[in-house]
Amino acid sequence: MKTVILRSLPLALALFGFTEVAPAQHQGDQAKAQAAGVPASSTYELWLAEDVKWIITDRERAAFKRLTNDEERIGFVENFWSQRDPTPDTVRNEFKESHYQRMLTARQRFSSRGETGWDTAQGRIYVMYGPPDDIQTRIGSPALSRQSAILEPACDIAGKAPSSYELWHYSRIRGIDHAVSIAFAELCPSGGSVAIAEKTDADWLSRPPVPKYKMLCDGQLDPNVQPTGSRSYVCAENPPRVQFKDLNEIVSSHVRYSLLPYEVHVSFEKITDITAMLELAITIKNSDVTCRPDHGIERAPVRIFGRLTTEQKQRAAYILEDTLDGDAGACSGGSRTYKQSIPLLTGRYHLNLVLQDVNGDRAGTFTEEIEIPNLKSLWPPK
Numbered sequence: 001m002k003t004v005i006l007r008s009l010p011l012a013l014a015l016f017g018f019t020e021v022a023p024a025q026h027q028g029d030q031a032k033a034q035a036a037g038v039p040a041s042s043t044y045e046l047w048l049a050e051d052v053k054w055i056i057t058d059r060e061r062a063a064f065k066r067l068t069n070d071e072e073r074i075g076f077v078e079n080f081w082s083q084r085d086p087t088p089d090t091v092r093n094e095f096k097e098s099h100y101q102r103m104l105t106a107r108q109r110f111s112s113r114g115e116t117g118w119d120t121a122q123g124r125i126y127v128m129y130g131p132p133d134d135i136q137t138r139i140g141s142p143a144l145s146r147q148s149a150i151l152e153p154a155c156d157i158a159g160k161a162p163s164s165y166e167l168w169h170y171s172r173i174r175g176i177d178h179a180v181s182i183a184f185a186e187l188c189p190s191g192g193s194v195a196i197a198e199k200t201d202a203d204w205l206s207r208p209p210v211p212k213y214k215m216l217c218d219g220q221l222d223p224n225v226q227p228t229g230s231r232s233y234v235c236a237e238n239p240p241r242v243q244f245k246d247l248n249e250i251v252s253s254h255v256r257y258s259l260l261p262y263e264v265h266v267s268f269e270k271i272t273d274i275t276a277m278l279e280l281a282i283t284i285k286n287s288d289v290t291c292r293p294d295h296g297i298e299r300a301p302v303r304i305f306g307r308l309t310t311e312q313k314q315r316a317a318y319i320l321e322d323t324l325d326g327d328a329g330a331c332s333g334g335s336r337t338y339k340q341s342i343p344l345l346t347g348r349y350h351l352n353l354v355l356q357d358v359n360g361d362r363a364g365t366f367t368e369e370i371e372i373p374n375l376k377s378l379w380p381p382k
Helices: 023-035 040-051 058-065 070-082 094-110 121-129 199-205 245-253
Strands: 002-007 134-139 148-150 164-170 180-185 194-198 263-270 275-285 292-294 297-299 302-310 316-324 335-345 347-357 363-372
Touching: 040 070, 058 070, 094 121, 094 263, 094 275, 094 335, 121 164, 121 180, 121 194, 148 199, 180 199, 194 199, 245 302, 245 347, 245 363, 316 335
Parallel strands: none
Antiparallel strands: 002 263, 134 164, 148 194, 164 180, 180 194, 263 275, 275 335, 292 297, 302 316, 302 347, 347 363
């Protein structure tokens, strides 16, 4: 894990977020990636092979492989995440954030010496369906019968009998109208596990989850429409709506002041060979924020707005807007911390951030040029 503590202004931050990034911006990023030893085309190939390995459909994979240049690949990535965004009218893509959090958790929990966590039997199911509703550890070996099947991908079973196995229970999996149980037993020669489920469920569980595709622009879900990956971003001129327009204007004006002090802490961990999860924490002293009664309770909320752009500063790659709510405890001293997890891609970016005391008239801004180096140079692949 890499950890950086930054006080008041300095910040190291970058985002894996292609949405609304112009192709011209990526040309500069591609050149820098090549200089760092990671050709741009290889980055997108790794995105296909690692980042979305378990959630991309066969049709989407085939469409991606037909693309002939990185501009088309950029458009594919934009459409891939956009069409899975459950809240297209906001600046956040909860599906994308949740997916990479699952990828990171799988890496942390299930990695072994020879296999990355999200590539294991448990990791694949975790990435596709999230944490189970219940986990049981049972003594002995799981029963294999004509009614059960080993899920793909699987190893050649070594023929040994494990002393115990895990049983994951899901009360609901989209596309299956009943509860599902999946057993994980160490039956591989390498010591790895295989996943075993009812034969009637095995084929469905071995395929990527059915995404809720939606039409671009209007946000209407349409399960019968699948993206080709090659069409342009139809509504690039209609980006998600920014709620904190006044803070956005402060960022856009490039006027900088630090009337509201705060501290920033950044740490990040590898997820795949091209992405990492950035953990952003902003800490503010309660004594620096104004308390006022709200329905009989003293509160001191703080609004947070940030915009991350590529090095050319042409269009936003990521927008952060949220409120650090201040309950009664915020008016009794001490400090509080806002935390946000962000999946990031190696590269160079420009960050602007502003915090505003809602009940007072103070705000603090900072701007920082930042760079996230080649992840392969920081961590081994496995």
